[in-house]
Amino acid sequence: MPDPLPSRCRVCGGHTGERRDDTWVCTRCGWRLGDAPDPDIPPPRVDVVYYLRYRDRVKIGTSATPRRRLNAIMHDELLAFETGDRHLEQQRHQQFADLREGGEWFTLTGPLVPHIAGLRTRIGEPWAAYDRWLGEAFRRLSS
Numbered sequence: 082m083p084d085p086l087p088s089r090c091r092v093c094g095g096h097t098g099e100r101r102d103d104t105w106v107c108t109r110c111g112w113r114l115g116d117a118p119d120p121d122i123p124p125p126r127v128d129v130v131y132y133l134r135y136r137d138r139v140k141i142g143t144s145a146t147p148r149r150r151l152n153a154i155m156h157d158e159l160l161a162f163e164t165g166d167r168h169l170e171q172q173r174h175q176q177f178a179d180l181r182e183g184g185e186w187f188t189l190t191g192p193l194v195p196h197i198a199g200l201r202t203r204i205g206e207p208w209a210a211y212d213r214w215l216g217e218a219f220r221r222l223s224s
């Protein structure tokens with residue numbers, strides 16, 4: 082049963098955690114609050130490929146700063162993330178080339194529908210997944 086954290090998680094901003102031994106562990110991303118990230122360590126980089134729906138179209142793009150990036154793109158809904166950079170993005174663009182409308186926009190139909198549904202099943206809510214990946218990257222950096 083998660084309890085309120087004494088202070089918000091510095092990795093994902095989560096509010097709840099579990100007390101293990103002497104430290105609090107964030108429920109959302111698994112960051113240990115006791116292991117404050119060293120301010121001299123730059124934040125870890127997590128590249129994601131995003132699937133952003135606007136009406137019946139999906140933009141498949143990549144970013145290492147998805148919050149900022151997605152704020153700058155008009156969209157109705159974030160459908161999914163997967164970890165990956167330009168390389169995976171190009172792969173997806175080729176995979177769904179038949180559905181391409183132009184630029185990074187694809188018609189949301191055919192094989193793109195089960196592909197996105199599969200990602201959703203695997204990762205769950207996209208922002209929660211991103212927080213988990215960020216938490217894991219933080220732990221890798223500081224261990």
Ligand SMILES: [Zn+2]
Binds near residue numbers: 090092094111212
């Ligand atoms: Zn957290």
